[in-house]
Amino acid sequence: NAGVTQTPKFQVLKTGQSMTLQCAQDMNHNSMYWYRQDPGMGLRLIYYSASEGTTDKGEVPNGYNVSRLNKREFSLRLESAAPSQTSVYFCASPIAGGSYNEQFFGPGTRLTVL
Amino acid sequence: KNEVEQSPQNLTAQEGEFITINCSYSVGISALHWLQQHPGGGIVSLFMLSSGKKKHGRLIATINIQEKHSSLHITASHPRDSAVYICAVTGNQFYFGTGTSLTVIP
Numbered sequence: 535n536a537g538v539t540q541t542p543k544f545q546v547l548k549t550g551q552s553m554t555l556q557c558a559q560d561m562n563h564n565s566m567y568w569y570r571q572d573p574g575m576g577l578r579l580i581y582y583s584a585s586e587g588t589t590d591k592g593e594v595p596n597g598y599n600v601s602r603l604n605k606r607e608f609s610l611r612l613e614s615a616a617p618s619q620t621s622v623y624f625c626a627s628p629i630a631g632g633s634y635n636e637q638f639f640g641p642g643t644r645l646t647v648l
Numbered sequence: 649k650n651e652v653e654q655s656p657q658n659l660t661a662q663e664g665e666f667i668t669i670n671c672s673y674s675v676g677i678s679a680l681h682w683l684q685q686h687p688g689g690g691i692v693s694l695f696m697l698s699s700g701k702k703k704h705g706r707l708i709a710t711i712n713i714q715e716k717h718s719s720l721h722i723t724a725s726h727p728r729d730s731a732v733y734i735c736a737v738t739g740n741q742f743y744f745g746t747g748t749s750l751t752v753i754p
Protein backbone atom coordinates (compact mmCIF):
# COMPACT_ATOMS: atom_id res chain seq x y z
CA ASN A 535 0.00 0.00 0.00
CA ALA A 536 1.97 3.00 -1.27
CA GLY A 537 -0.69 5.66 -0.60
CA VAL A 538 -0.29 8.50 -3.10
CA THR A 539 2.57 8.38 -5.61
CA GLN A 540 3.76 11.10 -7.96
CA THR A 541 6.17 11.18 -10.87
CA PRO A 542 8.53 12.76 -11.61
CA LYS A 543 10.07 14.09 -8.39
CA PHE A 544 12.03 16.81 -10.19
CA GLN A 545 11.71 18.40 -13.63
CA VAL A 546 13.30 21.30 -15.45
CA LEU A 547 11.53 22.69 -18.51
CA LYS A 548 12.16 25.48 -20.93
CA THR A 549 9.46 28.06 -21.52
CA GLY A 550 6.92 26.69 -24.00
CA GLN A 551 7.64 23.01 -23.38
CA SER A 552 4.87 20.68 -22.27
CA MET A 553 4.80 17.94 -19.68
CA THR A 554 2.44 15.76 -17.67
CA LEU A 555 2.68 15.14 -13.94
CA GLN A 556 1.38 11.74 -12.94
CA CYS A 557 -0.42 10.86 -9.72
CA ALA A 558 -1.82 7.57 -8.53
CA GLN A 559 -3.46 6.41 -5.32
CA ASP A 560 -4.11 2.88 -4.17
CA MET A 561 -6.53 3.70 -1.36
CA ASN A 562 -9.68 3.40 -3.46
CA HIS A 563 -10.59 7.03 -2.73
CA ASN A 564 -13.06 8.92 -4.87
CA SER A 565 -11.47 12.37 -4.55
CA MET A 566 -8.12 13.50 -5.87
CA TYR A 567 -6.60 16.97 -5.91
CA TRP A 568 -3.71 18.86 -7.49
CA TYR A 569 -2.10 21.70 -5.53
CA ARG A 570 0.83 24.00 -6.06
CA GLN A 571 2.96 25.34 -3.23
CA ASP A 572 4.89 28.58 -3.56
CA PRO A 573 7.08 30.35 -0.99
CA GLY A 574 5.07 32.50 1.43
CA MET A 575 1.76 31.15 0.19
CA GLY A 576 -0.42 28.32 1.35
CA LEU A 577 -1.13 25.37 -0.87
CA ARG A 578 -3.41 26.47 -3.68
CA LEU A 579 -5.85 24.18 -5.44
CA ILE A 580 -5.34 23.86 -9.20
CA TYR A 581 -7.91 21.23 -10.12
CA TYR A 582 -9.77 18.51 -8.33
CA SER A 583 -11.74 15.41 -9.18
CA ALA A 584 -14.56 14.42 -6.87
CA SER A 585 -14.97 11.07 -8.57
CA GLU A 586 -13.89 9.11 -11.62
CA GLY A 587 -14.94 10.89 -14.77
CA THR A 588 -15.37 14.34 -13.20
CA THR A 589 -12.96 17.24 -12.88
CA ASP A 590 -13.42 20.80 -11.68
CA LYS A 591 -11.33 23.95 -11.57
CA GLY A 592 -9.82 25.12 -8.34
CA GLU A 593 -8.36 28.47 -7.38
CA VAL A 594 -5.54 28.65 -9.97
CA PRO A 595 -6.43 26.54 -13.03
CA ASN A 596 -5.06 28.75 -15.82
CA GLY A 597 -2.29 27.10 -17.83
CA TYR A 598 -3.17 23.59 -16.66
CA ASN A 599 -5.35 20.70 -17.77
CA VAL A 600 -6.19 17.49 -15.95
CA SER A 601 -7.36 13.99 -16.72
CA ARG A 602 -8.95 11.55 -14.31
CA LEU A 603 -7.97 8.45 -16.22
CA ASN A 604 -9.60 6.04 -13.78
CA LYS A 605 -10.24 5.89 -10.06
CA ARG A 606 -6.53 5.46 -9.30
CA GLU A 607 -4.92 8.04 -11.58
CA PHE A 608 -5.20 11.82 -11.89
CA SER A 609 -2.73 13.60 -14.19
CA LEU A 610 -1.86 17.29 -14.51
CA ARG A 611 -0.68 18.68 -17.84
CA LEU A 612 1.16 21.87 -18.63
CA GLU A 613 0.63 22.52 -22.33
CA SER A 614 3.04 25.44 -22.66
CA ALA A 615 5.11 25.94 -19.53
CA ALA A 616 5.80 29.44 -18.23
CA PRO A 617 8.28 30.62 -15.57
CA SER A 618 5.30 31.51 -13.35
CA GLN A 619 4.56 27.79 -13.14
CA THR A 620 7.82 27.12 -11.31
CA SER A 621 6.54 25.59 -8.10
CA VAL A 622 6.22 22.42 -6.08
CA TYR A 623 3.19 20.39 -7.09
CA PHE A 624 1.39 18.05 -4.73
CA CYS A 625 -1.24 15.49 -5.52
CA ALA A 626 -3.56 14.60 -2.66
CA SER A 627 -6.34 12.20 -1.93
CA PRO A 628 -8.31 13.14 1.19
CA ILE A 629 -9.15 10.42 3.63
CA ALA A 630 -12.45 10.47 5.48
CA GLY A 631 -11.71 9.95 9.13
CA GLY A 632 -8.30 10.63 10.58
CA SER A 633 -5.58 8.97 12.51
CA TYR A 634 -2.13 10.04 13.46
CA ASN A 635 0.52 10.00 10.74
CA GLU A 636 -1.99 9.18 8.04
CA GLN A 637 -0.43 10.41 4.84
CA PHE A 638 -2.76 11.60 2.11
CA PHE A 639 -0.36 13.77 0.09
CA GLY A 640 2.02 12.57 -2.56
CA PRO A 641 5.74 13.34 -2.16
CA GLY A 642 5.61 16.34 -4.49
CA THR A 643 7.10 17.31 -7.86
CA ARG A 644 9.58 20.19 -7.90
CA LEU A 645 9.22 21.92 -11.28
CA THR A 646 11.47 24.65 -12.60
CA VAL A 647 10.60 26.49 -15.80
CA LEU A 648 13.46 28.43 -17.31
CA LYS B 649 -7.76 37.80 2.83
CA ASN B 650 -6.71 34.29 3.76
CA GLU B 651 -9.41 31.99 5.04
CA VAL B 652 -6.84 30.38 7.36
CA GLU B 653 -4.34 32.40 9.37
CA GLN B 654 -1.50 30.89 11.38
CA SER B 655 0.77 32.37 14.01
CA PRO B 656 3.60 32.67 14.45
CA GLN B 657 5.09 32.42 10.96
CA ASN B 658 8.47 31.43 12.35
CA LEU B 659 9.38 29.93 15.70
CA THR B 660 12.71 28.97 17.22
CA ALA B 661 12.77 26.98 20.44
CA GLN B 662 15.31 25.30 22.67
CA GLU B 663 15.08 21.56 22.97
CA GLY B 664 12.65 20.62 25.73
CA GLU B 665 10.48 23.71 25.45
CA PHE B 666 6.67 23.60 25.21
CA ILE B 667 5.53 24.93 21.83
CA THR B 668 2.18 26.33 20.72
CA ILE B 669 1.16 27.09 17.14
CA ASN B 670 -2.14 28.84 16.55
CA CYS B 671 -4.63 28.69 13.70
CA SER B 672 -7.70 30.85 13.10
CA TYR B 673 -10.16 30.40 10.27
CA SER B 674 -13.03 32.40 8.86
CA VAL B 675 -15.08 29.84 6.94
CA GLY B 676 -17.54 27.19 8.03
CA ILE B 677 -15.77 23.88 8.32
CA SER B 678 -16.46 20.22 8.74
CA ALA B 679 -12.94 19.41 9.92
CA LEU B 680 -9.55 20.94 10.65
CA HIS B 681 -6.24 19.30 9.81
CA TRP B 682 -2.75 19.78 11.13
CA LEU B 683 -0.05 18.79 8.66
CA GLN B 684 3.70 18.49 9.01
CA GLN B 685 6.10 19.23 6.17
CA HIS B 686 9.72 18.25 6.66
CA PRO B 687 12.64 19.91 4.86
CA GLY B 688 12.56 17.10 2.31
CA GLY B 689 9.16 18.42 1.24
CA GLY B 690 6.80 15.54 2.00
CA ILE B 691 3.55 16.41 3.76
CA VAL B 692 2.16 14.17 6.47
CA SER B 693 -1.20 14.42 8.16
CA LEU B 694 -0.84 14.71 11.94
CA PHE B 695 -4.40 15.21 13.08
CA MET B 696 -7.87 15.66 11.76
CA LEU B 697 -10.36 16.99 14.28
CA SER B 698 -13.80 18.51 14.32
CA SER B 699 -14.22 19.11 18.05
CA GLY B 700 -12.39 18.95 21.35
CA LYS B 701 -8.89 17.63 21.58
CA LYS B 702 -6.67 14.89 20.21
CA LYS B 703 -3.35 13.67 21.54
CA HIS B 704 -0.66 11.49 20.10
CA GLY B 705 2.62 11.14 21.88
CA ARG B 706 4.02 14.61 22.48
CA LEU B 707 1.56 16.30 20.15
CA ILE B 708 -1.78 17.73 21.23
CA ALA B 709 -4.31 19.44 18.97
CA THR B 710 -7.31 21.38 20.20
CA ILE B 711 -10.14 23.13 18.44
CA ASN B 712 -12.74 25.65 19.57
CA ILE B 713 -15.49 25.66 16.98
CA GLN B 714 -17.30 28.69 18.45
CA GLU B 715 -14.13 30.80 18.35
CA LYS B 716 -12.95 29.30 15.03
CA HIS B 717 -9.55 28.62 16.51
CA SER B 718 -7.22 25.67 16.86
CA SER B 719 -3.88 25.14 18.55
CA LEU B 720 -1.15 22.59 18.06
CA HIS B 721 1.02 21.96 21.10
CA ILE B 722 4.32 20.11 21.19
CA THR B 723 5.56 19.08 24.62
CA ALA B 724 9.25 18.42 25.35
CA SER B 725 10.26 19.61 21.88
CA HIS B 726 13.10 17.87 20.06
CA PRO B 727 15.24 18.87 17.06
CA ARG B 728 13.46 16.23 14.97
CA ASP B 729 10.27 18.29 15.43
CA SER B 730 11.83 20.95 13.20
CA ALA B 731 9.47 21.28 10.25
CA VAL B 732 6.76 23.46 8.79
CA TYR B 733 3.38 22.92 10.42
CA ILE B 734 0.37 23.68 8.25
CA CYS B 735 -3.20 24.19 9.37
CA ALA B 736 -5.90 23.30 6.84
CA VAL B 737 -9.66 23.33 7.04
CA THR B 738 -12.27 21.43 5.09
CA GLY B 739 -15.24 23.53 4.10
CA ASN B 740 -16.60 23.28 0.57
CA GLN B 741 -12.94 22.77 -0.32
CA PHE B 742 -9.61 22.60 1.45
CA TYR B 743 -8.17 25.92 2.65
CA PHE B 744 -4.57 26.04 3.81
CA GLY B 745 -2.62 28.34 6.07
CA THR B 746 0.82 29.48 4.97
CA GLY B 747 2.52 27.39 7.63
CA THR B 748 4.61 27.91 10.73
CA SER B 749 8.29 27.14 10.36
CA LEU B 750 9.59 25.58 13.59
CA THR B 751 13.26 25.16 14.41
CA VAL B 752 14.20 23.35 17.61
CA ILE B 753 17.79 23.94 18.69
CA PRO B 754 19.64 21.26 20.68
